[in-house]
Amino acid sequence: xxxxxxxxxxxxxxxxxxxxxxxxxxxxxxxxxxxxxxxxxxxxxxxxxxxxxxxxxxxxxxxxxxxxxxxxxxxxxxxxxxxxxxxxxxxxxxxxxxxxxxxxxxxxxxxxxxxxxxxxxxxxxxxxxxxxxxxxxxxxxxxxxxxxxxxxxxxxxxxxxxxxxxxxxxxxxxxxxxxxxxxxxxxxxxxxxxxxxxxxxxxxxxxxxxxxxxxxxxxxxxxxxxxxxxxxxxxxxxxxxxxxxxxxxxxxxxxxxxxxxxxxxx
Amino acid sequence: xxxxxxxxxxxxxxxxxxxxxxxxxxxxxxxxxxxxxxxxxxxxxxxxxxxxxxxxxxxxxxxxxxxxxxxxxxxxxxxxxxxxxxxxxxxxxxxxxxxxxx
Numbered sequence: 116x117x118x119x120x121x122x123x124x125x126x127x128x129x130x131x132x133x134x135x136x137x138x139x140x141x142x143x144x145x146x147x148x149x150x151x152x153x154x155x156x157x158x159x160x161x162x163x164x165x166x167x168x169x170x171x172x173x174x175x176x177x178x179x180x181x182x183x184x185x186x187x188x189x190x191x192x193x194x195x196x197x198x199x200x201x202x203x204x205x206x207x208x209x210x211x212x213x214x215x216x217x218x219x220x221x222x223x224x225x226x227x228x229x230x231x232x233x234x235x236x237x238x239x240x241x242x243x244x245x246x247x248x249x250x251x252x253x254x255x256x257x258x259x260x261x262x263x264x265x266x267x268x269x270x271x272x273x274x275x276x277x278x279x280x281x282x283x284x285x286x287x288x289x290x291x292x293x294x295x296x297x298x299x300x301x302x303x304x305x306x307x308x309x310x311x312x313x314x315x316x317x318x319x320x321x322x323x324x325x326x327x328x329x330x331x332x333x334x335x336x337x338x339x340x341x342x343x344x345x346x347x348x349x350x351x352x353x354x355x356x357x358x359x360x361x362x363x364x365x366x367x368x369x370x371x372x373x374x375x376x377x378x379x380x381x
Numbered sequence: 382x383x384x385x386x387x388x389x390x391x392x393x394x395x396x397x398x399x400x401x402x403x404x405x406x407x408x409x410x411x412x413x414x415x416x417x418x419x420x421x422x423x424x425x426x427x428x429x430x431x432x433x434x435x436x437x438x439x440x441x442x443x444x445x446x447x448x449x450x451x452x453x454x455x456x457x458x459x460x461x462x463x464x465x466x467x468x469x470x471x472x473x474x475x476x477x478x479x480x481x482x483x
Binding site for chain 2: 149191194224225226227228229230231253254255256257258259260263264285286287312313316318319322323351352353354358
């Protein structure tokens with residue numbers, strides 16, 4: 116049994132839902148993200164939020180998987196502050212939907228001033244509505260700098276770091292994220308993030324407190340079964356089943372349950 | 382949470398996988414050099430491509446005998462500036478920041 120706490124099912128097939136259910140997936144959370152192209156208007160995001168709060172939960176339910184979501188305009192589309200503010204204004208009308216856990220995946224992409232402005236406005240929205248936050252950290256060479264800028268921004272708003280998950284950590288960011296009291300997510304994604312082997316190395320070096328794994332599977336070359344493959348890697352090394360369960364079920368369950376809306380349906 | 386495997390078991394479990402990755406890396410450098418030579422450009426060791434310079438620097442770190450190689454390689458490839466940039470020049474990332482000024 117496992118939870119994939121970060122996956123973009125809008126980009127995946129129904130066959131993927133079936134394979135995930137067969138592999139033991141009982142619940143997922145799907146943050147709003149970049150669709151691979153820039154949307155031309157705020158209305159495009161409204162339709163996307165309808166999909167995340169209505170269509171995907173029904174599609175997941177066919178396979179006994181509970182679907183939850185996080186709403187935002189992602190940092191890749193935040194350079195246009197005017198559009199970002201129009202989208203931010205639409206988010207409150209979706210916050211009462213039963214599968215909305217909070218604001219996400221917000222963060223930075225290229226660490227620009229406009230991205231940072233829009234990040235602050237998202238954090239303020241989360242603070243105003245007492246919502247949890249799921250953070251996207253930048254890719255590759257931009258990750259270290261961006262992760263620090265994001266954590267500083269969240270601290271400025273007085274948000275409890277225990278209600279914030281900083282995602283896509285790797286060996287050079289995980290220690291600082293955990294030391295500052297945040298939760299950390301390791302993304303099992305080919306080429307640009309962690310492999311299952313490296314994720315298990317990080318557990319062995321940093322422990323399993325406030326740390327989870329996710330696939331972030333999306334429209335790119337990615338793997339919706341990455342979490343069970345990481346479970347398999349842990350078992351292959353001889354880690355106890357309790358440790359496997361902790362990182363792939365209990366930790367995400369504990370963090371996400373702070374929202375008051377997360378359920379595995381069991 | 383310690384590693385349950387002994388060193389010999391780590392080698393038994395992972396050596397062939399990483400032997401193949403080392404060969405992939407060697408072949409990639411050879412491929413780059415053949416293309417560079419054909420185009421009259423500098424080969425790997427003298428390449429002006431920031432990614433190739435970063436790759437060579439990282440390979441040197443792998444054999445320096447120091448621990449935490451993965452963390453140190455990621456830090457080597459990271460942008461260490463601290464201020465936001467004025468405007469995002471593109472959406473993607475290339476994988477390594479320029480090595481100068483470190």
